[in-house]
Amino acid sequence: MKSYNLFLLLFFVSGFIYSRNNKCIECHYSTTPQIVSDWKLSKHAENDIDCSVCHGTDHMSANDVSKVKLPTPETCAQCHDTQVNQFKKGKHSIAWAAMKAMPTAHMQPMVLMEGLKGCGGCHKVGLKTEEEIKKLKNDGSVFGHSSCDVCHTRHTFSKKEAQQPQACQTCHQGFDHPQWEMYSGSKHGVRYLLKQNGTLSENVSAPTCQTCHMPDGNHEVRTAWGFLAVKLPMPEDKQWAEDRATILKALGVLDPQGKPTQLLEVVKAADVARLTQEDWEKERNKMINVCSKCHSENYVRAELKKGDEIIKSADRLMAEAINIVADLYKDGIIEKPQNYSYSYPMLLTFHDAPTAIEQKLFVMFLEHRMRTFQGTFHNNPDYALWYGWSEMQRDLTEIKELAHQMRLNKSR
CATH class of the missing domain: 1.20.850.10 (Hydroxylamine Oxidoreductase; Chain A, domain 2)
Structure with a gap:
């Protein structure tokens, strides 16, 4: 009898979730159809991770849109805690704080900073306090707080996309950090682009940004010399x-x-910055290990x-x-x-x-x-x-x- 009751409970709960998810899909097919089509392509859809897991259950109609929950790294950590914990240890997680710490950040137009159209457009990947998120929402910058979706574009959240060097291109180019231009014009980058377009075999060695800076998928993204090389x-x-x-x-x-x-x-x-020789050598040795897979030590x-x-x-x-x-x-x-x-x-x-x-x-x-x-x-x-x-x-x-x-x- 206990097993039968448990079965009934699971049946009704799953039915409720299915019904609610169908309602989300039905409505958003007409309002934001590309969001639905992207989600349907995702691993989330394959594994029955529906809208409510990330966005909550309070938003049910066009009349209560303000109640929708917007994801933060903690939302992603429900399932991806290893990656989120790695991210929090790395330089991307402090990007927002680093931007705000610049001596004349307050002198820039806010649309470029908190409005995410200049520095903030890339530095939004960094972690923010609850107070900062609240202020951003009050100032009209409702979106861009989840961090993870900077590389894993919503709503497909594709791992394959985030593994491509182009995923880094938006932020790592231009004035002070033209890594994309340097990488894509280097032998490493040229070889990988030839691999992408099918000129070279899928099996040839051709490193991406992630190969060197995220070995084994580690989300810390750290370097020995750091950003400013001091x-x-x-x-x-x-x-x-x-x-x-x-x-x-x-x-x-x-x-x-x-x-x-x-x-x-x-x-x-x-x-x-690396402030001890041991910390510097730790990151240098990681890079040596990566490069030594293709070159002699x-x-x-x-x-x-x-x-x-x-x-x-x-x-x-x-x-x-x-x-x-x-x-x-x-x-x-x-x-x-x-x-x-x-x-x-x-x-x-x-x-x-x-x-x-x-x-x-x-x-x-x-x-x-x-x-x-x-x-x-x-x-x-x-x-x-x-x-x-x-x-x-x-x-x-x-x-x-x-x-x-x-x-x-x-x-x-």
Whole structure:
């Protein structure tokens, strides 16, 4: 009798779910048909994961649309807890906080930030607090909070789509991080695109972004050098140590005397840079293991070492340029902005830097230095040289000339 009652209960519950899901499909076929067709193609549909699992049961008609529940990473974690936990440990999860931490983020049009049409359009992948989500909803930005759907586009949530390098293209291109351009023009990228269009066999080795940065599907997406290619401890090479200290001062992490500032604690909390040799080596060894599946380990270590060396060379140029601008503050040639804590240029002020020479310094750092080392690590010679190193040399020449003219004008 107990088994019979349990059967009846399951029958009625499944009938209710089926009926409700049919009602969702019936209504949305006429209002948003592509959502339904995408869902029908998904693994969710195959496994009877219906609308209510992600969107709740409060929304039942056009009159109560405001009651629909919008997914967050916790929604996905009901079934995909391993991937969500990995994601929370990685750099993508802190993307929203990193954007908000930029010195002049508040000076940008909100449509670009919270409106998700500029920086926020990609940085929305980052985790947000309940208060932030509530504020975004109140400001009209109701969507874009789930994070996972940035790569696994709703409502198919396709794993296969997210495994393609094009899934990374929307965000990883352009001014400060043209990884798509560098990858797709490299031997790795060309080979994979030829594999996609059928020119090469499906069985040839051709790495994607995910092959190197998400080995075995790990959603942490971390690198040894981090986004800005700065790390601790300082190198043994005296000149490089001085140059890196100069860059850290211009990032606000060290004060003019080389002592840590409060911002260092923010960097530690966000885990955006490797702050111990052990952490750096851990990520470097992951990459060596990945690359060694196609290349000899000796070759891999030698190639990665070249990336380290180009960072060292780029830092020499960058430090010289930073010190030129810092001396202009020191000598009263240009006025230090009131929002700067120290008499050092702030590299992360971006286009809000107040003078042309400070603008040039920001471009040198965030566009050209980035392309120099990223182009090297992504095996794209053109980006490493002509879009990176060569541009840094030209930036430094222009900064020297601007500083010279500013001093002449001041002395007249």
